[in-house]
Amino acid sequence: MKILGIVAEYNPFHKGHLYHLKKAQEIVKPDLTIIVMSPQFVQRGEPAIISKWIRSRIAIESGADIVIELPTIYAVESADYFAKGAMTLLHEMGITDLLFGSENGDIEQFIEIANTIENHQEQYNTAIKEAMDQGLRYPDACNRALSLLLNKEVKTPNDLLGLSYVKEIIHNHYDIRMHCIKRTNDYHEEKLQEIASATSLRKALHAHIDVSSQLPGYQYYKDEHLYSFSEFFPYLKYTILFNEQLSSIHLVDEGIENLLKDTIKKTDNMEDLINRLTSKRYTRSRIQRMLVHILLNNKKEDVPAMMKIDYIRLLAFSKKGQLYIKEQKKRTDFKIIANISKHQHPSLTLEYKAATLLSLIYGDAHTEISSIPYHE
Amino acid sequence: MKILGIVAEYNPFHKGHLYHLKKAQEIVKPDLTIIVMSPQFVQRGEPAIISKWIRSRIAIESGADIVIELPTIYAVESADYFAKGAMTLLHEMGITDLLFGSENGDIEQFIEIANTIENHQEQYNTAIKEAMDQGLRYPDACNRALSLLLNKEVKTPNDLLGLSYVKEIIHNHYDIRMHCIKRTNDYHEEKLQEIASATSLRKALHAHIDVSSQLPGYQYYKDEHLYSFSEFFPYLKYTILFNEQLSSIHLVDEGIENLLKDTIKKTDNMEDLINRLTSKRYTRSRIQRMLVHILLNNKKEDVPAMMKIDYIRLLAFSKKGQLYIKEQKKRTDFKIIANISKHQHPSLTLEYKAATLLSLIYGDAHTEISSIPYHE
Numbered sequence: 001m002k003i004l005g006i007v008a009e010y011n012p013f014h015k016g017h018l019y020h021l022k023k024a025q026e027i028v029k030p031d032l033t034i035i036v037m038s039p040q041f042v043q044r045g046e047p048a049i050i051s052k053w054i055r056s057r058i059a060i061e062s063g064a065d066i067v068i069e070l071p072t073i074y075a076v077e078s079a080d081y082f083a084k085g086a087m088t089l090l091h092e093m094g095i096t097d098l099l100f101g102s103e104n105g106d107i108e109q110f111i112e113i114a115n116t117i118e119n120h121q122e123q124y125n126t127a128i129k130e131a132m133d134q135g136l137r138y139p140d141a142c143n144r145a146l147s148l149l150l151n152k153e154v155k156t157p158n159d160l161l162g163l164s165y166v167k168e169i170i171h172n173h174y175d176i177r178m179h180c181i182k183r184t185n186d187y188h189e190e191k192l193q194e195i196a197s198a199t200s201l202r203k204a205l206h207a208h209i210d211v212s213s214q215l216p217g218y219q220y221y222k223d224e225h226l227y228s229f230s231e232f233f234p235y236l237k238y239t240i241l242f243n244e245q246l247s248s249i250h251l252v253d254e255g256i257e258n259l260l261k262d263t264i265k266k267t268d269n270m271e272d273l274i275n276r277l278t279s280k281r282y283t284r285s286r287i288q289r290m291l292v293h294i295l296l297n298n299k300k301e302d303v304p305a306m307m308k309i310d311y312i313r314l315l316a317f318s319k320k321g322q323l324y325i326k327e328q329k330k331r332t333d334f335k336i337i338a339n340i341s342k343h344q345h346p347s348l349t350l351e352y353k354a355a356t357l358l359s360l361i362y363g364d365a366h367t368e369i370s371s372i373p374y375h376e
Numbered sequence: 377m378k379i380l381g382i383v384a385e386y387n388p389f390h391k392g393h394l395y396h397l398k399k400a401q402e403i404v405k406p407d408l409t410i411i412v413m414s415p416q417f418v419q420r421g422e423p424a425i426i427s428k429w430i431r432s433r434i435a436i437e438s439g440a441d442i443v444i445e446l447p448t449i450y451a452v453e454s455a456d457y458f459a460k461g462a463m464t465l466l467h468e469m470g471i472t473d474l475l476f477g478s479e480n481g482d483i484e485q486f487i488e489i490a491n492t493i494e495n496h497q498e499q500y501n502t503a504i505k506e507a508m509d510q511g512l513r514y515p516d517a518c519n520r521a522l523s524l525l526l527n528k529e530v531k532t533p534n535d536l537l538g539l540s541y542v543k544e545i546i547h548n549h550y551d552i553r554m555h556c557i558k559r560t561n562d563y564h565e566e567k568l569q570e571i572a573s574a575t576s577l578r579k580a581l582h583a584h585i586d587v588s589s590q591l592p593g594y595q596y597y598k599d600e601h602l603y604s605f606s607e608f609f610p611y612l613k614y615t616i617l618f619n620e621q622l623s624s625i626h627l628v629d630e631g632i633e634n635l636l637k638d639t640i641k642k643t644d645n646m647e648d649l650i651n652r653l654t655s656k657r658y659t660r661s662r663i664q665r666m667l668v669h670i671l672l673n674n675k676k677e678d679v680p681a682m683m684k685i686d687y688i689r690l691l692a693f694s695k696k697g698q699l700y701i702k703e704q705k706k707r708t709d710f711k712i713i714a715n716i717s718k719h720q721h722p723s724l725t726l727e728y729k730a731a732t733l734l735s736l737i738y739g740d741a742h743t744e745i746s747s748i749p750y751h752e
Contacts, residue, residue, distance in 0.1 A: 234736065238611045239618070241732055242673045297618040356617055360610065 003324075004030035005095030005176070007070075007086045007165065009038040010055040011048040012221075014201050014214050018062050023181055024099040025063065032324050034066045034093050035059050036086045037315065038075040040354045043082055045288025046229035047358060049202050053367075054224055056315035057374035058217030065321035067373075068093065069313040071347040072354050073298075073306040076289045078138060079157075081307075083164030087174065089312055092334045097177045098169065102162040103155070105182030110159075114166040116150050124149060137283050158183060225362040229288070230270040235360065236295055240264040243297070250298045251290040256282075260294075296353050306346040311335045313348070316374040338373050379700075380406035381471030381552070383446075383462045383541065385414040386431040387424040390577050390590050394438050399557055400475040401439065408700050410442045410469050411435050412462045413691065414451040416730045419458055421664025422605035423734060425578045429743075430600055432691035433750035434593030441697035443749075444469065445689040447723040448730050449674075449682040452665045454514060455533075457683075459540030463550065465688055468710045473553045474545065478538040479531070481558030486535075490542040492526050500525060513659050534559060601738040605664070606646040611736065612671055616640045619673070626674045627666040632658075636670075672729050682722040687711040689724070692750040714749050 004024060010017055025033060037059070039052045048055065056067035074085025090098065104110070117124045127145035128138075136144060139160055143153045154163050162180060169176050196204075196214045204211045205226055212218040240246065241264060246257035259277065267273045277287045312334045317325060329336050337343045340351060355368030380400060386393055401409060413435070415428045424431065432443035450461025466474065480486070493500045503521035504514075512520060515536055519529045530539050538556060545552050572580075572590045580587045581602055588594040616622065617640060622633035635653065643649045653663045688710050693701060705712050713719045716727060731744030 234610065235614045238614065238736055241736075242615070242671075242729070244673065244675075295618075297620065299620075353618070360614055360617075 001032075002028060002030040002097060003093070003095045004028045004033045005090035005093070005098045006033065006035050006064075007037075007083075007090075007098075007100060007161075008035050008059070009042045009048065009075075009198075010035075010059060011038070011042050011198055012050055012201060012205070012215055013055055013058045013062065013217065014196060014198060015216070016197070017059075018216055020101055020181070020183075021059075021063055024179070027179060027181065028097045028099060030097060032065045032320060033063065034068065034090060034095055034321075035064045036068050036070050036089050036093075039069050039072055039315075039351060040227075040358055041072050041076050041292050043075055043077070043289075044285045045076055045290070045292045047227035049205060049226050049228075050221060050224055051227075051367075052315055053371055053374065054217070054220045058220065060316045060318050060321070060374060060376070062216050064318070066093070066317045066325065067315040069315050069351070071306070071309060071313075072296075072350050073303065073347050074309075076292050078286070078289075079161045079164040080167070083161065083168045085307075085309070087165060087168040087172070088309060089334075091172070091174045091176065092312060092332045094328055094331060095176060097179060098165060099179040099181065100158075100162045100165055101183040102159045102180050103183055104159050104162070105180055107166075107178050107180040109152075110163055110166040110180060111170070111178065113146065113150065113152055113154065113163060114170045117146075117167060118170050120149055135281055137281060138286070139283065227358065227362065231361050232295055232357070233268075233270040233273070235357075236270070236273070236291060237264050239294060239297070243294075246294065248299050248301070249290075250293040250300050250303050251286075252294065256290070295357055296350065298350065298353075302346060306350055309334070309345070309347060311337055311343050311345055311348070313340070313351075314338050314373040317376075319376045322375060339369075339371075341369055377408075378404060378406040378473060379469070379471045380404045380409045381466035381469070381474045382409065382411050382440075383413075383459075383466070383474075383476060383537075384411050384435070385418045385424065385451075385574075386411075386435060387414070387418050387574055388426055388577060388581070388591055389431055389434045389438065389593065390572060390574060391592070392573070393435075394592055396477055396557070397435075397439055400555070403555060403557065404473045404475060406473060408441045408696060409439065410444065410466060410471055410697075411440045412444050412446050412465050412469075415445050415448055415691075415727060416603075416734055417448055417452050417668050419451055419453070419665075420661045421452055421666070421668050423603035425581060425602050425604075426597060426600050427603075427743075428691055429747055429750065430593070430596045433596065436692045436694050436697070436750060436752070438592050440692075441694045442469070442701065443691040443693070445691050445727070447682070447685060447689075448672075448726050449679065449723050450685075452668050454662070454665075455537045455540040456543070459537065459544045461683075461685070463541060463544040463548070464685060465710075467548070467550045467552065468688060468708045470704055470707060471552060473555060474541060475555040475557065476534075476538045476541055477559040478535045478556050479559055480535050480538070481556055483542075483554050483556040485528075486539055486542040486556060487546070487554065489522065489526065489528055489530065489539060490546045493522075493543060494546050496525055511657055513657055514662070515659065603734065603738065607737050608671055608733070609644075609646040609649070611733075612646070612649070612667060613640050615670060615673070619670075622670065624675055624677070625666075626669040626676050626679050627662075628670065632666070671733055672726065674726065674729075678722060682726055685710070685721070685723060687713055687719050687721055687724070689716070689727075690714050690749045693752075695752045698751060715745075715747075717745055 040047055042048050059067050070085050074081055124145050127148050128141045131141035131144040146152050154160050201211055240260050246252050263276050274287055278284045335343050340348050352368050416423055418424050435443050444465055446461050450457055500521050503524050504517045507517035507520040522528050530536050577587055616636050622628050639652050650663055654660045711719050716724050728744050
């Protein structure tokens with residue numbers, strides 16, 4: 001039996017994602033496709049534009065069989081953590097094949113680099129640390145370290161994420177075949193193209209431009225809130241000014257709390273705040289992730305327990321997916337749950353906090369408790 | 377030299393206050409009149425309707441000579457603390473006479489009650505504790521204790537406040553003559569009368585009804601924000617939901633944090649929240665004061681240091697007041713300051729936090745630093 005695993009955010013699910021999903025299934029020819037998906041908050045450190053329940057439903061209707069939740073504590077993190085969370089869960093779900101898109105497109109290169117890092121872990125980490133001490137941001141520091149180790153570079157965010165997946169699989173000796181396909185477009189371009197990027201589609205959706213032709217499942221958007229990080233600015237300003245323990249919050253490191261307290265007084269909107277905080281040292285995503293953890297009041301000391309995941313939360317599944325889940329429950333030690341109330345875990349408490357945060361602006365947090373996975 | 381002291385909130389300064397001030401000066405015939413006034417947040421636990429700078433300026437233009445700030449930590453407190461803060465500062469300012477308004481109007485009765493309490497402190501406190509253990513609210517518990525001690529009752533909030541002033545003066549053996557005049561109207565009535573109450577005037581101001589005839593100094597209201605507690609609801613909701621250390625906050629006692637966390641989820645506005653929390657046990661003012669301290673994230677452990685006041689902050693003064701201040705500086709150990717930046721004190725940090733909180737909705741907190749007292 002071949003089980004294909006894919007990591008996604010589907011923010012929003014668009015024609016490029018559909019293409020990627022179909023292409024992956026064409027290449028791997030799986031019996032079943034499992035997606036691990038970022039929940040309400042995504043890796044770039046902001047809420048996804050639309051609820052995870054809608055995004056996962058559309059994925060099922062577009063040909064996936066099971067969508068599981070990547071816990072927020074892994075989703076709102078740098079590439080290595082993000083990958084660790086995603087690979088752990090896909091492995092527990094029994095995938096045999098992983099496929100990811102990348103600018104590079106050559107899986108052998110990823111494997112070579114990952115093996116080299118695995119065999120020179122200490123040297124690699126030391127080189128990263130030295131580069132960061134010189135003021136380089138983490139992605140650039142990784143590349144400096146790679147250059148030193150084997151004269152290679154991994155330039156784009158997607159290649160870096162892909163490398164993290166491969167490293168995680170190799171490091172854990174997971175029995176998973178790896179595949180990689182070249183991405184069809186650069187997701188960072190902002191002009192709507194034949195296959196539009198997620199960034200441009202989010203802009204279009206917020207501007208009420210009709211992009212239904214680009215978005216499978218567009219009918220589900222009608223009655224849904226479009227989430228926007230900028231709306232959380234008042235809460236962020238309040239908590240940065242009044243929380244006296246900012247430095248106890250996850251990702252608030254190296255004295256940045258003083259910069260935060262100074263900067264927040266000078267600005268009245270999220271975009272300006274993020275621009276002022278982004279620097280040679282801190283990428284925009286790094287800053288935004290930190291702001292999300294501040295809003296969630298997510299303490300450093302609570303993170304290790306959150307990261308010890310022992311459950312798999314289902315967001316949506318097909319009929320075929322349902323049968324597979326029933327069997328997989330017997331094969332994994334992880335508890336597979338359809339409802340958040342069926343399991344106690346610090347990471348699920350965080351999911352509820354994330355829903356509560358969104359509810360401050362968009363209403364009812366109770367959906368996080370009452371929602372059950374979409375299923376055919 | 378006769379120096380008259382008056383405790384006030386002037387929320388807002390209206391014709392009744394003007395009448396009271398003139399009447400007090402008629403009775404005492406002072407050389408100088410000093411007001412100790414609540415700052416941005418008042419005893420009932422909400423922001424005053426308009427800035428302390430405006431309120432104190434109008435008081436000077438209406439015949440007072442000096443207005444000093446009652447620190448927030450004393451202003452947003454029950455009668456005994458409120459009175460302790462006010463009496464300490466008026467005493468340090470060298471007043472010879474205190475005059476307050478009350479429903480009762482008989483100073484001898486207040487003195488008799490205060491003396492009895494002073495001489496039976498333990499018995500009185502025990503009786504209060506017992507009454508509160510039976511579920512009575514603090515004002516009712518005080519009355520139960522008074523009934524037991526000397527078969528007397530003090531029924532209204534103003535009489536209770538007045539009694540607290542008298543108790544404080546007697547307890548500390550301050551050399552201050554006490555006077556009391558009957559209040560001309562009940563401030564709790566909501567209909568505009570010949571001399572309107574503060575409550576009805578606040579309602580009228582928020583409803584944009586022209587009440588200029590009732591408000592001396594109305595011209596200063598033009599360009600000013602009218603503050604409203606209800607606007608702080610989003611911040612309150614956020615912090616009650618996300619602050620994991622609510623019970624460490626001043627006035628959050630006896631496990632009320634759980635009730636708070638439950639109740640906040642059920643409501644979407646301040647008025648409803650306060651109504652739901654008010655009970656036989658907790659008066660509306662007690663609840664509102666607690667909510668103010670939650671918004672300010674004012675920790676229990678910081679309160680004792682805040683309450684050790686060693687300064688007097690000037691809000692406004694007349695020419696005559698200025699000459700007196702110059703002399704009084706030589707006579708008091710308290711530091712008399714005209715600008716918040718001239719002294720370091722936890723209580724002044726709280727004033728800055730109060731200004732910061734207001735600035736989230738009404739703009740620039742910097743006025744707290746840049747403002748200097750109004751003077752002729």
